[in-house]
Amino acid sequence: MAEISAHETVSGQLPAAKPAAWRLGPGRANAVPIILFLLIGFAAPLLAVIGYSFMPPRTFGLWQTPTLENYVSVFTGTSYISFLWSLGLGAATVLLLAVICYPVAYGLARVFGRWSTLLTLLFTIPLFVSENVRIYGWILFFIKNGVLLGTFKAWFGVEPESWLFTQGIIVLGMVYVYLPFMLFPMTLGVSMVPKETRDAAFDLGATRWQVFKEVDLPLSMPGIVIGFLLSFVLAVGAIAEAKVLGGQKVIPITHDIEIAFTYSQNWPLGSALAVLLMLVVGALVLLVLRRFDLDTILGRR
Amino acid sequence: MTTRSPVIDLRQITKRFGNFTAVHSIDLSIGEGEFFTIVGPSGSGKTTVLRMLAGLESPTGGDILLRGQRINDVPANRRPTCMVFQSLALFPHRTVGQNIEFPLKIRDVAPEERRKRALQLMAQLRLPESYYGKNVTKCSGGERQRVALARALAYNPDILFFDEPLSAIDYKLRKTLEKELKDIHRETGKTFIYITHSLEEAMVMSDRIGVMRQGRLVQVGTPNEIYTAPNSKFVSEFIGDVNIVPVRLVNGNTLQSDELGAQFVAPPMPSGFAAGHLVVRPESLRIIERREDAENALRGKLYNEYALGSRIQYQVRVGEQVFIVERLRQQALGKQRDSDVLIGWNTADSILVGD
Numbered sequence: 188m189a190e191i192s193a194h195e196t197v198s199g200q201l202p203a204a205k206p207a208a209w210r211l212g213p214g215r216a217n218a219v220p221i222i223l224f225l226l227i228g229f230a231a232p233l234l235a236v237i238g239y240s241f242m243p244p245r246t247f248g249l250w251q252t253p254t255l256e257n258y259v260s261v262f263t264g265t266s267y268i269s270f271l272w273s274l275g276l277g278a279a280t281v282l283l284l285a286v287i288c289y290p291v292a293y294g295l296a297r298v299f300g301r302w303s304t305l306l307t308l309l310f311t312i313p314l315f316v317s318e319n320v321r322i323y324g325w326i327l328f329f330i331k332n333g334v335l336l337g338t339f340k341a342w343f344g345v346e347p348e349s350w351l352f353t354q355g356i357i358v359l360g361m362v363y364v365y366l367p368f369m370l371f372p373m374t375l376g377v378s379m380v381p382k383e384t385r386d387a388a389f390d391l392g393a394t395r396w397q398v399f400k401e402v403d404l405p406l407s408m409p410g411i412v413i414g415f416l417l418s419f420v421l422a423v424g425a426i427a428e429a430k431v432l433g434g435q436k437v438i439p440i441t442h443d444i445e446i447a448f449t450y451s452q453n454w455p456l457g458s459a460l461a462v463l464l465m466l467v468v469g470a471l472v473l474l475v476l477r478r479f480d481l482d483t484i485l486g487r488r
Numbered sequence: 489m490t491t492r493s494p495v496i497d498l499r500q501i502t503k504r505f506g507n508f509t510a511v512h513s514i515d516l517s518i519g520e521g522e523f524f525t526i527v528g529p530s531g532s533g534k535t536t537v538l539r540m541l542a543g544l545e546s547p548t549g550g551d552i553l554l555r556g557q558r559i560n561d562v563p564a565n566r567r568p569t570c571m572v573f574q575s576l577a578l579f580p581h582r583t584v585g586q587n588i589e590f591p592l593k594i595r596d597v598a599p600e601e602r603r604k605r606a607l608q609l610m611a612q613l614r615l616p617e618s619y620y621g622k623n624v625t626k627c628s629g630g631e632r633q634r635v636a637l638a639r640a641l642a643y644n645p646d647i648l649f650f651d652e653p654l655s656a657i658d659y660k661l662r663k664t665l666e667k668e669l670k671d672i673h674r675e676t677g678k679t680f681i682y683i684t685h686s687l688e689e690a691m692v693m694s695d696r697i698g699v700m701r702q703g704r705l706v707q708v709g710t711p712n713e714i715y716t717a718p719n720s721k722f723v724s725e726f727i728g729d730v731n732i733v734p735v736r737l738v739n740g741n742t743l744q745s746d747e748l749g750a751q752f753v754a755p756p757m758p759s760g761f762a763a764g765h766l767v768v769r770p771e772s773l774r775i776i777e778r779r780e781d782a783e784n785a786l787r788g789k790l791y792n793e794y795a796l797g798s799r800i801q802y803q804v805r806v807g808e809q810v811f812i813v814e815r816l817r818q819q820a821l822g823k824q825r826d827s828d829v830l831i832g833w834n835t836a837d838s839i840l841v842g843d
Contacts, residue, residue: 381575383573383577384575386577387573389544389564390571391590391639391643392591393565393594397594405581
């Protein structure tokens with residue numbers, strides 16, 4: 188092999204067809220740029236974070252003796268409370284979204300007809316405005332002497348306690364911000380249920396509720412599951428709602444991570460928290476996708 | 489058929505969707521245990537009629553009576569009727585067994601009992617027992633037909649509706665399933681109301697046929713009546729190959745065809761008949777040696793021939809008009825293309841219809 192290559196170099200000619208092991212097929216060759224991009228842009232930072240999470244606290248080098256100290260401190264300190272808050276708020280958000288979105292999705296897919304497009308557009312428009320701006324809008328709405336309470340005071344002369352800076356308002360903010368991420372997959376799911384299949388169930392004696400339970404729900408499950416996953420992953424990673432609307436009454440895990448990386452300059456702790464969050468969310472996603480095999484639900488396998 | 493007591497009565501049933509009238513004041517009575525088929529081209533309103541009978545659509549006007557009881561407002565899930573849909577509408581997330589057991593599960597029948605009944609129906613419909621746990625989406629087209637029928641039978645309805653369930657099935661399997669369906673009809677003794685756009689399919693299975701056109705029921709009769717005595721050009725053409733000559737009555741019982749420049753003897757005609765169409769079926773049209781061999785004759789040129797297996801069809805051109813003549817294979821003509829031929833028919837084998 189080496190002799191042949193040397194010969195080639197000398198002659199400067201490539202052989203007609205050489206099945207060289209190192210040479211890539213056209214498909215792989217074209218994938219090289221994107222593979223490099225993903226390695227540098229995606230895998231490297233992730234690996235760095237994982238690496239940092241095993242470094243001694245408050246250090247900035249990546250080549251020290253690995254330690255589990257950061258992970259231990261998560262559970263001995265207060266960070267686990269933040270974890271629970273994030274998961275709890277995320278779960279509450281997702282459940283509320285499910286209850287709110289299913290009827291709307293049903294309407295968009297079946298009832299509203301040509302008005303659906305307009306309504307979909309109305310649900311989409313807020314996405315063009317920055318999340319922070321929209322959340323500050325809610326502040327103006329709920330603040331003392333703001334839109335809601337100010338009007339109330341002017342009309343009735345009483346001024347109830349503001350709802351701002353409570354857990355409830357955080358959930359409300361998240362429900363508001365992540366609504367499209369639940370609604371649109373759900374609408375898709377509901378519209379995937381064939382009309383004749385529902386008619387058939389009804390014709391076979393099922394009540395409206397049984398048709399919903401036996402046909403609508405299982406057949407729209409792919410959309411529902413995707414909506415659940417999308418909005419949960421986003422809600423667990425939320426930070427602005429708790430900071431702004433919640434007035435830091437509740438500290439979500441994302442806030443802890445931010446503090447670790449900025450204010451307290453403890454990169455290893457922040458990394459450990461980030462890794463734990465990824466593990467929890469990743470495990471949950473895998474679990475759900477395993478339980479609800481989308482292909483099986485759709486009868487494709 | 490008239491001896492059967494009616495199970496379903498339609499009284500001036502009308503259905504409008506906005507400005508569009510899908511079904512125009514239909515009157516129809518279907519007997520207990522009858523196999524009745526509604527035939528019509530797509531958009532003729534036949535599916536709408538069936539959906540109203542099933543309770544999935546409510547009529548804009550008129551009454552639907554089930555054994556004399558008005559059922560207009562009874563929803564589909566409380567009618568003793570069941571539909572086999574065009575798409576079959578099987579539950580893709582359920583097994584064959586679960587699909588068949590669905591109506592029983594809805595009625596809270598015990599699991600062992602359900603299973604027993606499902607296996608019974610599967611045996612009746614020649615579905616292997618091993619299919620019980622099989623996902624329906626993995627079944628073939630014919631198997632899915634059988635599952636859909638088994639599921640409908642599990643509901644134990646008095647009347648079964650079929651909305652063109654065989655339209656997506658290939659020819660050979662369709663022929664088998666048509667016969668199976670007729671056997672099931674015999675075994676169960678239930679009333680079957682079937683919809684198709686193929687009169688041929690309707691002929692094979694039905695006791696009686698109703699032909700629909702643009703929301704109206706234009707003719708109701710036995711397959712034989714529909715075939716031999718169509719009451720309009722539309723019905724006569726619907727059965728497939730047919731020879732139609734526009735004619736007018738010139739005197740007594742002489743018909744004049746202006747296009748062909750020929751005169752024919754008129755068969756019995758509707759009262760007040762002045763002009764219309766003379767219909768001769770391909771098998772009634774003969775190729776003859778001399779004009780005297782038939783009561784009506786035309787001279788034309790042999791244009792083409794088609795082998796249909798047991799029969800042969802000849803295309804004979806008389807001027808601009810094309811005639812189709814059918815013969816048994818054993819009586820093949822053995823003539824060259826473009827040779828002159830005489831075609832003829834007996835007056836009794838022809839029918840006069842309006843539009």
